[in-house]
Amino acid sequence: MSVENAKQQAVDILPEGGLEQKLKLGRPLRVKLGVDPTSPDVHLGFAYVLERLADFQKAGHTVVLIVGDYTARIGDPSGLSKERPILEDAVLDENSKYFAEQAFRILDREQTEVRQNGEWLGKLTYADTVRLARTMTVARLLERDDFAKRFSAHVPISLSELLYPVMQAYDSVAIEADIEIGGTDQRFNLLAGRDVMPQYGLEPQVVMTFPLLVGTDGELKMSKSRGNYIGITEPPAEMFGKVMSIPDKALEQWWTMLAQGSHPDESHPEDPMEWKLELARRITARWHGEEGAREGEAHFTRVVRQGEAPEDVPELPLPAGDPVHLPALLVDGLGVASTSEARRLIQQGGVKVNGEPAASVDLPRVALAGALLQVGKRKFARLTG
């Protein structure tokens, strides 16, 4: 049974023996996961958690995805703190759709309920909210690690944020969750559900937490806002290259969480380079198939290891005029952020024409027509016209 797989990978299963009891009920269990609709991109870290949900589905259980639209819509009025920004309804709806599309690459659509928590949170009266709030104490909230840290660091915490755990707990009430899963950083919120559910006459959910995947920087949790993530929709070459860019110290965790699959005892190449290559192949193959993995590796070998131009270089028409002003061209065609940035790159030899560092910001047309223009190691364009 695939639930075994999830069990093995979990960091916590609370309470002890709770999962077995739930499983003994002999009916499809309702396994809940909360989703933040402000950043709908499914990255490898999140995909890992979705895979655990899929483990449950394989055993016939039902997955309930809670899109936190209501929580996101409340947001933070000041706009100054570290809280999540308020998003437009339209953006949220768009995000939810985009998210679902990606999530169903992992989850079985037939065994998945997608719910928005505005459905029930939007109907609570003030009295209902107060009743809900009574199930939690301030002291317990402040025990939570990140609140405790922020509080002692004098970083603002708004009252609304303190309500998040009970709102999330109420989601469990509304959908009658049997199990809720999340990253280890969610432990407190998940446990809040256990406290609140009995107040509404429900059996408390079982809580399962899973390890947090570190990002491509090897330091911090993978997340979109930190820019250290790999999205599952990224093209093969990007994906392969980003995996290769992780520090060696992250190898072991990535291997365990993302590559091993159902063979936990499987050995890996000793040589870190070979090990990482195998990791990159597997991850790319998971999302783009064997063909994609080959393509990604070929690109990596050629461009990064051998320092050559990729096979298919996008074409870029030369603008009118002679000489050609390089900074503008780099901004328009190669994605350089500003002309000032472009000038710096040129100055430092980061811009190459046919492999030779560009000598000046203005180059004669004849030197550029048909030439290969390169910025840094990875951006290329073939100039035409």
Next chain:
RNA sequence: GGGGGGAUGUCCGAGUGGUUAAAGGAGCUUGGCUGUAAACCAAGUCGCUAUGCGUACGCAGGUUCGAAUCCUGCUCCCCCCA
């Protein structure tokens, strides 16, 4: 309600009237080394067809030859007491 402290570039954080586009660090970028990475070395890191010009130190005004630095009002944040 009373009292005190604070808001600086991507982030952290110096700077209390005059080369201050703003120390230092982190991050990031480029180049070098290399086994992808890391470590290490060097440079860069607001914008602009640019040996100059324009913007910039919470917001809006003011004082001054000159302000991130002084004054006034406003907004936001933190702490203590109630």
